[in-house]
Amino acid sequence: MPLALWALTLSAFAIGTTEFVIVGLVPTIANDLGVSLPSAGLLVSLYAVGVAIGAPVLTALTGRWNRKIVLISLMGLFVLGNLLAWQAPSYETLILARILTGLAHGVFFSIGSMIATSLVSKDKEASAIAIMFTGLTVALVTGVPLGTWIGQHFGWRATFLVVSLLGLIALIGSAILVPKNLKQSIPATFKEQLQVIVKPRLLLVYLMTILGYGGTFTAFTYLAPILEQQTGFAPSAIGLIMLVYGVSVAVGNIWGGKLADKRGPISALSIIFSALTIILLAFTFTMESKIAAVLTILIWGAFAFGNVPGLQLYVVKQAKKHTPNAVDVASGLNIAAFNIGIALGSIIGGSVVEGMTLQDTAWIGAAISALALVATRYSGMLDKREVQRA
DSSP, X not given: OXXXXXXXXXXXXXXXXXXXHHHHHHHHHHHHHTOOHHHHHHHHHHHHHHHHHHHHHHHHHTTTSOHHHHHHHHHHHHHHHHHHHHHOOSHHHHHHHHHHHHHHHHHHHHHHHHHHHHTSOGGGHXXXXXXXXXXXXXXXXXXXXXXXXHHHHHOHHHHHHHHHHHHHHHHHHHHHHSOSSOOOOOOOOHHHHHHTTTOHHHHHHHHHHHHHHHHHHHHHTTHHHIIIIIIOOOGGGHHHHHHHHHHHHHHHHXXXXXXXXXXXXHHHHHHHHHHHHHHHHHHHHHTTSHHHHHHHHHHHHHHHTTHHHHHHHHHHHHHHHHOGGGHHHHHHHHHHHHHHHHHHHHHHHHHHHHHSOTTHHHXXXXXXXXXXXXXXXXXXXXXXXXXXXX
């Protein structure tokens, strides 16, 4: 694989750490700032809102920019956002910092997916996306557990300082490794950009993405308090359990890319969403037992992010058919859809925590994942009809 792809992976690692480390710090931030668990969980949602806005809007606005300049600018914004979080004097300032960082995240994964597929042959496109997104999964393996440990021992602010340093390293890596002459598609006109939000087949892919991630994050956002209050783990054990989850995610992400390459996106996504539905339903009951909970989380991790390569490959394929001049924007909107799912999932999870119990987040997440499966099967049926007509 080309060095440029590994530069993308390095940046994805830094971004993934800041996105998901908040999950392990929800109880710590809630206690320190004197806010409720759902309010601390809102920091997950608002980061995702920043991504959802940044992905389509800033991708469109930077369409004529040199890709390398865009990458370096994004990592600069990322570093500034995390430095603001480190120095945040209040909950409101921390919200602003999270939104700013989310803006950088959205554009990065939008153009990153397109760059990754342009660097390899067609039969390796899903695997190239999977390798780039491995940065996220490695962040879950190392960055999130380490960031959680740092936050619990040195304060959550120290975590954001360390993440800003990671971002600076990633910025330097991009400046050195990413070539200047990256392949760049002709920017879409405003009319062509609008097409990606009115084409029914693309909207269906976005729905699949929103539901697929909404199901996982309904429970995952509150994983730390679940493990402390429902399962009975000490706070010091959360980082280790996040490590177990992250290792499983790393394996599942690569496996998901290979499965999408081999069997096609719809078949791969059907398998993954079916498994997620079953696992989340099981977690409703296994979270009461330490051994069973850890085993369930281990299996959950293998499927939770395995859908990323398939969904990104599928949206690019659909965009090439229906909006060939706005593939970048369509890819950016799917990144937005990922994060709309994260935001909605964490908001739904917060409502469940307030009105029901932590335990109920799991089976409600399973129901949302089941809806993702239904949407996926329906899209596959429409694909078959198109082939028959052709």
